[in-house]
Amino acid sequence: MDYEAVIGLEIHVQLNNATKMFCDCPNRPGDEPNQNTCPICLWIPGAMPRFSQVVLEKATMAGLALNCEIQKENAFDQKVYYYPDLPKGFQLSQSHLPLAKNGWLDITDENGQPKRIRIHQVHMEEDVAKLVHETEGHTPISLVDFNRAGTPLVEIVSEPDIRTPHEAMEYIRSLRTQIRYVDSAECSMESGTMRVDANISIRPKNSDRMNTKVEVKNMNSIHNVGNAIAYEITRQANQLQKGEAVVLHTRLWNPDKHVTEAMRGKFEGPCVPDPSVPRIIVTDEWLNTLKARLPEMPGGKAERFFKDYGLSRDEAVLMSSERNLSEYFEAVVNQDIPPRFAVHWIATQLLPALKERNQNVEDTPVTTERFSQLLSMLERDEINANSAKEVLAQLFDSTETPGAVIEKGGLRQVSNTSEIEVIVDQIITENRSAVDDFHNGKTKAMGFLVGRAMQASQGKANPRLIKEMLSAKLGNNT
Amino acid sequence: MNPDNYCYIDHSPTETGENGTLKGKLLSIQPNISVRGWPTEAGSVALEGFRALEDATVTERLREAGAKITGSTRMSELGFGLTGDTTPLAISDGDVDIALMTDTMGETRLAASIAGAFGFKPSYGLVSRYGLIGLVPSMECYGIMAKKPEDIGSVMGVIAGCDNHDLSMPEYQVPDFGHRGKIREPKVVIGTVRECMDTLDTDERKAFNETLSQIRKMGLKIRECNLTDFDLFKTVHNIIGSVEASSSGGKYDGVRYGHRARSTENWNEMYLKSRAESFGLLIKTYLFQGAYFQFENYSAFEDACRIRARLIKKTEALFNEVDLIVLPTRRRGINAADTSTIEEVYDAFSLTLPANVTGLPAIHIPGSVFREENDPGLQLIGPRLGDANLISVAAALSHTTLGGK
C-alpha cells in the first residue's frame, strides 16, 4: 500500500533577549554553571516572577514574522511536572491563552510548487535547567545547572500540513529566516537555540484520516530532522505492513546509529492558570508600534530584487535569505555595481571567504565601500578577475583601499595592446604544436594558449584582449 | 512574652526609620513572611532549616516606618487554617501592638475573633505579596490584627501600594488611610446577605440580629440583599485552593532546602519519600485533592473558575445597593484553632472565605454582646479598594456601639 505522512512540528526557539524571562539574570546558558542565577530563577520561596517587557516584544515580533494574529489577551499557565530540571514543579507556559494564533509560512515543495504550511499557535514559555550526569567515584550523580532556567522561549506549533522530510526542512529554514529577520532569535539547531520536535503519523495515500502519531525528539540539525522523519515514516510503514498498530509514544533520534529509539514518557498534566504573572492585554497602539518596526520581510524583498534588479529567482532568494546579507547586497548595488555582477561576486567569492574567516557581512573589514570599489575596478577592466580575488583576500588583512592594494601589488591589468602583442607573438612562437592543434580544429587549444599568455604576463594581462589578439593572428579555425 | 508562642524571637536592636508613622510599635510576623536571615519554615518540615534570603516588601516598609518586628509566632502548616497558630496570644497577652499574618481563607479575622481584636484583610493586589511563602496565590494576602483599628490604618498606610517586585498588582489609586477612626460617610448603608442568614442556626441568628440592632441604633441603615449561590463560595475556594496549592506547592520538594529523605533509589522515589515525610496529614490531603482535580477532574476546576468569576461579579454588584456588606465572622460550636480535616477547616472559615474568593477587603470587629462562645462576631466587607473607609467604619462602630476599646 502507498502511504503518506502527516507531520506537524513543534519548534522551541530561544529568544535573544539580554535577560531571562522573569528576572534580570543574563540570558547566557553557556556561562560557568550556575553563574546566572538569582532567587527568582532558582524559585526560592517568597520570590515572584517579574515578566520582561522586552521578552514580550521579541516574542510578539516573532509572532508577526510568522504571519500570526497576536491575541488581545494572553496569560501564563503552570505546566506541572516533577523532574530535577524543574525545581518548582511547574513550567510557566501559555496553554489556555497563547500569545499568537493562525499564522503561516510559504515554502517550495519537491516539485518546485509553492505550498502554505499553517501555524496553529505561538506561545511563550520559560526554559528549564540543564542536568549534567557524572560519577563521583563509582556513584552516578546528577548536577543541575540553572543558567538555562527561566531563559525565554517561544514554542511554534504548526498544523499537521507537512507531508515529506523535504517540506519539513524547508519549513524550518523559512521559519529561521523569518525570525532572524526581526532579530528575535538566532535559531541555530547546532548551538541549541532552536529545538525541533516532530509529530509523525502515516496513512494510506489520499485518505483524510488522522492516525496515531509518534513524537520524535533530539535532532541537532535541520538535516537530521529530515533523516529522522524519513526513518520514522519507513519504520511506521513497515510496522503497519506487518499488521502491528502504531502506539502513541515519544522517540529519540540517535544521530550516530541513524535510527529513532523509544523513550520513557514524561508525566505531564493539564495546565493551571498562574496567578502571579499578570495577564497581558495587547492594545492596538502598542501592537502598531511593533508592526511599524517590522522590516521588509524576505518574501517581499526577494520579489523586489527579482523585479527591480533583474536577478534570477534563485539569486533573489539567496540575496534576501538573511537580513544583513540583503542589506549588504543593496548597499553594493547602490554604489553603482550592476546587481547580477554583485550577486555573482558575493555568492562565489565574498561568502566563502567570510565563512573561512568566521566573519559575518555586518562585522567584516571588507565593508560595502571597499567591496564596491574593488568590483567597480574589475568592471572597468582595470584589474582582471584573478587579481580581484587576490585583492579581496588582502582586504581582509589590511585597512588600505582596494586601489592602494592594487598599486602596491602591481596588479593593475595590462590592457596596453602593444605590450600584449609582444606576449602573444612570443606564445605563438613557443607553442607551435598547440597552434597546429588549433588549426586542426581543436578549439581547446585556444584556452591553452590564452592560459600560457596570462602566465607570461604574471596574471596581469586582460584575458579578453589576449583572446581577441590570438584569434586575429591565428585566423578562424573553422 | 511566652517563648512557647514564638518560633523565633529577635533580640537585635534593629529599629530603623526614626520618624516613621509606626515608630515604637511592636509587631509580630509569622514564619512565612520573609525577614532576611530569619528562620522561615512556614510551619512545615518541607521548609525545615530554610532562612529567608531577602526581606519581604512589607518587612522592609514596616521597618522603614519605625516598627519593631519582635519575632515570629507559631503558625499552621503553610498558613492553611489556624491549628497550632499562636498569633492570637501575641495580641491578647499584649506582647505586640500589631500582628502580621497570612490570610488564605480568613485566618486573620478568625484569629482576631479569638484574641478579641480587629482582624483586617486588604483588597487583593493592594499589598505586595513579594516575600510571602504561600500556598494559594490567588486567594492569599497579608492580614493585619490589632487591638486598635488606628494601628491597622497606619500599617496599611505603610505597606499598601505598588511594588516593582510584585507585578501581579494592578495599577490603582492607593486609598488614603489618613482619616482613621471616623466615619466619613455617616449615612452608610449596610447590607445583610439573605442566603447567608439562611445558613445560620436559631442561636446564631438571634445573636447576630442583636448585633445588627445595635448598628441600627447608631443610625446606620441596614438593608437585606440577595447573593444567590452563596453556598458555592466554600466549594469554589476548596477546589481552586487545593489545585493552586498542589501546583504551586510543587517547589517544596526537599531538594534545595527543607527536609530530604535519606537513602532513596532514584529521584522519583526521593520526591515521593521526602514529601511524604515532610507534610502533615491536612496539607497532604489538600495537595492530593488538588492533584485529583488537576489530573482527573479538570472540568470541575474549570467550572469552579467560572463560578468564581460569576460570584465576584454578583458580590461587586451589591455595592450598587449598599456601601458595605455585613456577615458574621464565625460559626458557633466550631473551633477554628482546632481543625483536623479539610471539611472542618472549610466549615470553620465558611463565613470569612468569600472575601478571599472575591479579593474584597474585610474586617472583623471585636466586642461581644453575648457570651463569647455564642457570639458569631461581626464582619464587614467593602468594595474593592474601599479599604480605608472600611477601617474607619469598623473603628467608629466599635467605639460607639459595641463596647469595644
Ligand SMILES: [Zn+2]
Ligand atoms: Zn535570575
